[in-house]
Amino acid sequence: MQPPDSPPENLGVARFSEFVATLGRGPGRSRALTREEAREAFGLVLDELAEPVQVGAFLMLLRYRGEDSDEIAGLVEAARQRLPTPTQGAVDxxxxxxxxxxxxxxxxxxxxxxxxxxxxxxxxxxxxxxxxxxxxxxxxxxxxxxxxxxxxxxxxxxxxxxxxxxxxxxxxxxxxxxxxxxxxxxxxxxxxxxxxxxxxxxxxxxxxxxxxxxxxxxxxxxxxxxxxxxxxxxxxxxxxxxxxxxxxxxxxxxxxxxxxxxxxxxxxxxxxxxxxxxxxxxxxxxxxxxxxxxxxxxxxxxxxxxxxxxxxxxxxxxxxxxxxxxxxxxxx
The missing domain is CATH 3.40.1030.10 (Nucleoside phosphorylase/phosphoribosyltransferase catalytic domain)
Incomplete structure (x- = not known):
C-alpha cells in the first residue's frame, strides 16, 4: 500500500512502461508499436514525462527490433507536432x-x-x-x-x-x-x-x-x-x-x-x-x-x-x- 505522504505515481511513467513492455517482451510476445502508439510514446519522451532509464530502453529496443515505417511515421508526427508552424509554400x-x-x-x-x-x-x-x-x-x-x-x-x-x-x-x-x-x-x-x-x-x-x-x-x-x-x-x-x-x-x-x-x-x-x-x-x-x-x-x-x-x-x-x-x- 502506498504511504499517505508519498507523491502519486507519475502517469506518464506508468503509461510509458506499457510501450517499453510491448517492445521488450520475449519471442512471440513482443511486437512493433502501431503508428498511433509510437506517436503517443514519443510525445511522452519529448514532453519529458518518461524517466531517462525508460527512454534509453525504448530507443535501444526500437533499434534492436529494426526500424519499422509505421513506428517511425508515428515518431516523426510526434516531433513535428512540437515544432513551429512554417509558412506554407516558402521552401522548395x-x-x-x-x-x-x-x-x-x-x-x-x-x-x-x-x-x-x-x-x-x-x-x-x-x-x-x-x-x-x-x-x-x-x-x-x-x-x-x-x-x-x-x-x-x-x-x-x-x-x-x-x-x-x-x-x-x-x-x-x-x-x-x-x-x-x-x-x-x-x-x-x-x-x-x-x-x-x-x-x-x-x-x-x-x-x-x-x-x-x-x-x-x-x-x-x-x-x-x-x-x-x-x-x-x-x-x-x-x-x-x-x-x-x-x-x-x-x-x-x-x-x-x-x-x-x-x-x-x-x-x-x-x-x-x-x-x-x-x-x-x-x-x-x-x-x-x-x-x-x-x-x-x-x-x-x-x-x-x-x-x-x-x-x-x-x-x-x-x-x-x-x-x-x-x-x-x-x-x-
Missing amino acids: LDWPSYGAGKTRDVPWFLLAALALARAGIRVAMHGSNRFSSGPTVADALRVLDRDAASDFADAQAQIARTGFAYLPIERLSPKLDELLELRRKLGLRSPVNTVARLLDPFDAAASVDGVFHPPYIDVHLGVAQRLGRKRLLVVKGAGGEAERAPTKPVAAGLFVAGTRSDESFAALLTRDEASPGTLDDLAATWRGDSEHPRGRAVVIGTIGLALRALGRADDPNAADRDAERLWAARQG
Missing part, C-alpha cells in the same frame, strides 16, 4: 544533414545547395554533424562568410532573403538534439537519427535525403508514403549525407505522390586521383578561384540528385546535364 527543397562519417571529406554538398539557391530554388538545410570527424556544415558556412540560422524564424527570414538557410537541430528542437546526443552514452545511433532526417520542418515541396545503409532507403520511402509526402529522393551517401560519390554509380529511391521508383545515377569520374579537400578548397571552388577536381564532381553530381528530387529533370542523365549548367551559371 528540404535537405537534412546528419552525417557521422569517420573519414568523410569536407561538406561539398553545401555548395550544391547554395548553387541551387542561386538558381532560385529555396533550400532549407537542418542537421547536426556532431559525430562526424570531418568539417561540419557550420564550419563550411563560416569560411563562406555565412551564418547558421539562430532559430526557426531566422531560418525562414534567411530563406526569403537569400534562398538558403542552415538551421542546426539544437536550435530547431533542443530535445531532439539531446536525444541524438545519447549516442555517446548508449554507444549506438538510435531511430531518432531517422526521425530527424524525415522531419521536413518547413513543409518543403520536395526532399533529398542520405542514409548510411541501403536498407534504410526502404524505411524512409515507407515513412514518406505514410505521411503523404509529395516528393522524396533517398540515396546512400558518404557518411549518410545526401551527397553523390563521383567514381561509381549511385542507386537512389524516388517517391513521388504515392509511387516509388528505383533510379541509378552514373559515375562522373573514371578514377579519383584527388586528395581530400580542405575548407580552403571548398571556398575557392565556390568563388571560382580554383576547382578541386573531385569536389567539383561531387557538387555537380549532388545538384543532379536535388534536381531529380524536385522533379526538374526527367531522368538521372538529364539531371546531370542540367546540374552542370546550373553550377556553371552560379556566378552569373
Whole structure:
C-alpha cells in the first residue's frame, strides 16, 4: 500500500512502461508499436514525462527490433507536432544533414545547395554533424562568410532573403538534439537519427535525403508514403549525407505522390586521383578561384540528385546535364 505522504505515481511513467513492455517482451510476445502508439510514446519522451532509464530502453529496443515505417511515421508526427508552424509554400527543397562519417571529406554538398539557391530554388538545410570527424556544415558556412540560422524564424527570414538557410537541430528542437546526443552514452545511433532526417520542418515541396545503409532507403520511402509526402529522393551517401560519390554509380529511391521508383545515377569520374579537400578548397571552388577536381564532381553530381528530387529533370542523365549548367551559371 502506498504511504499517505508519498507523491502519486507519475502517469506518464506508468503509461510509458506499457510501450517499453510491448517492445521488450520475449519471442512471440513482443511486437512493433502501431503508428498511433509510437506517436503517443514519443510525445511522452519529448514532453519529458518518461524517466531517462525508460527512454534509453525504448530507443535501444526500437533499434534492436529494426526500424519499422509505421513506428517511425508515428515518431516523426510526434516531433513535428512540437515544432513551429512554417509558412506554407516558402521552401522548395528540404535537405537534412546528419552525417557521422569517420573519414568523410569536407561538406561539398553545401555548395550544391547554395548553387541551387542561386538558381532560385529555396533550400532549407537542418542537421547536426556532431559525430562526424570531418568539417561540419557550420564550419563550411563560416569560411563562406555565412551564418547558421539562430532559430526557426531566422531560418525562414534567411530563406526569403537569400534562398538558403542552415538551421542546426539544437536550435530547431533542443530535445531532439539531446536525444541524438545519447549516442555517446548508449554507444549506438538510435531511430531518432531517422526521425530527424524525415522531419521536413518547413513543409518543403520536395526532399533529398542520405542514409548510411541501403536498407534504410526502404524505411524512409515507407515513412514518406505514410505521411503523404509529395516528393522524396533517398540515396546512400558518404557518411549518410545526401551527397553523390563521383567514381561509381549511385542507386537512389524516388517517391513521388504515392509511387516509388528505383533510379541509378552514373559515375562522373573514371578514377579519383584527388586528395581530400580542405575548407580552403571548398571556398575557392565556390568563388571560382580554383576547382578541386573531385569536389567539383561531387557538387555537380549532388545538384543532379536535388534536381531529380524536385522533379526538374526527367531522368538521372538529364539531371546531370542540367546540374552542370546550373553550377556553371552560379556566378552569373
